[in-house]
Amino acid sequence: MTTTEPRRLTGYAHGGGCACKIPPGELESVVAGLLQPGTGDMNAELLVGLDDGDDAAVVRVPGGPTMVATADFFTPVVDDPYDWGRIAAVNALSDVYAMGGTPVVAVNLLAWPRDLLPMELAAEVLRGGLDVGRQAGCHVAGGHSVDDPEPKYGMAVTGVIDPERMLRNDAGVPRMPLTLTKPLGIGVLNSRHKATGETFPQAIATMTTLNRDASRAAVEAGVTCATDVTGFGLLGHLHKLARASGVTAHIDASRVPYLEGARKALTDGYVSGGTRRNLDWVRPHLDSDLSEDELLLLADAQTSGGLLVAGELPGHPVIGELRAARGEGITLVVR
The missing domain is CATH 3.30.1330.10 (PurM-like, N-terminal domain)
Structure with missing residues (x-):
């Protein structure tokens, strides 16, 4: 047989x-x-x-x-x-x-x-x-x-799209809060799935959730600045937003939500090459005293991640804020 x-x-x-x-x-x-x-x-x-x-x-x-x-x-x-x-x-x-x-x-x-x-x-x-x-x-x-x-x-x-109510990545100004609408950790869980065959329903549920409601809420709230968090990770997409807007983004890492199992997947070594490249790309523009593992999670390459909104959206965590440009090429401050 x-x-x-x-x-x-x-x-x-x-x-x-x-x-x-x-x-x-x-x-x-x-x-x-x-x-x-x-x-x-x-x-x-x-x-x-x-x-x-x-x-x-x-x-x-x-x-x-x-x-x-x-x-x-x-x-x-x-x-x-x-x-x-x-x-x-x-x-x-x-x-x-x-x-x-x-x-x-x-x-x-x-x-x-x-x-x-x-x-x-x-x-x-x-x-x-x-x-x-x-x-x-x-x-x-x-x-x-x-x-x-x-x-x-x-x-x-x-x-x-209504041209008077667009969300752009170059419209951020100092004192705007930063809201994240989906947890991070999709990348390390997907890497574990590829390597081992283990399935993670929480990751699939997150990846298959439309960003429609968050987008509508942002537009209705008068938000003008946003981007989504996908392959370049939170740090990569936030760097692009801060650079385009001429500001510096400050992140409180303790406020960033993660999917269940993400930290374990990181500890066990399931980090993609794309995630490491993301961190290498933003490192010259980053001021942080966090460990390498924490930074890798923040740079984790997401697939079908959430929106990163310069504004507050009810029901979603505020993870930081935009501040005046710091200079010296620094766009990201993470503590």
């Missing part, structure tokens, strides 16, 4: 989820030459582009709507194909919510090793994305697929 070991999707990927992002320092050098405005007549006014590395592009069509657009995809972060599809879809929609927009239509982006994995699994991934689209009130209409040695899935999403 022969037995067939179950296929583990994470075993077909060199990394997992947003931890597979190109390191932020390398990415910024790649796009640096693309910041100059193009020539010729454009069909819409670009309100938010590459300049500050915000979460999505925003364009205003003359006589028409203001639209927000983004794309996001990644390798498997969990072994269950349906859950992976849901996580990837929630993560893609998050960029629209991080700008204060409402997603309207999404198209699938699928890479699949068709000679290695059955297409039935791909169908489950797409079903997960479709179900999230329905939950968000966003159409999922087709997309594009390629044969690829490594499975990848995500979405390109287009939404609408």
Whole structure:
């Protein structure tokens, strides 16, 4: 009698989820030459582009709507194909919510090793994305697929936004509190899952929770500055926000919430290369006396993380505040 070991999707990927992002320092050098405005007549006014590395592009069509657009995809972060599809879809929609927009239509982006994995699994991934689209009130209409040695899935999403009520990463000012809407620790738990096969329902529940309600609450509260916390970790995304806004962010590490099991996963060594690169990137801009382990948790590469809001949102912890620019290249002070 022969037995067939179950296929583990994470075993077909060199990394997992947003931890597979190109390191932020390398990415910024790649796009640096693309910041100059193009020539010729454009069909819409670009309100938010590459300049500050915000979460999505925003364009205003003359006589028409203001639209927000983004794309996001990644390798498997969990072994269950349906859950992976849901996580990837929630993560893609998050960029629209991080700008204060409402997603309207999404198209699938699928890479699949068709000679290695059955297409039935791909169908489950797409079903997960479709179900999230329905939950968000966003159409999922087709997309594009390629044969690829490594499975990848995500979405390109287009939404609408009120240009007078946008959330941007360059709108922070001193004395604004900083609110985090989801706990950290997704990255180390996903790394443990990939290595051992252990499952963590608390991580899946967090990754599949839409940032819609938090986004709406921020817009209704008059918040103007926010970003989401994904592959560059809390420290990486906060550094970008503080740099773009010309302020220094102060964090009280004791107030930062973590998922159950995150600290144990860190202690046991389940730290991704992406997390270590995040910390290396922000280290020159960081003033902190915390241990290396604490800093790694704060730099943990999140997949489908929460919003980081410059303002107070009921029901979510305030973890710090923005203060006047300190100079010397320091954007982050963590105690």
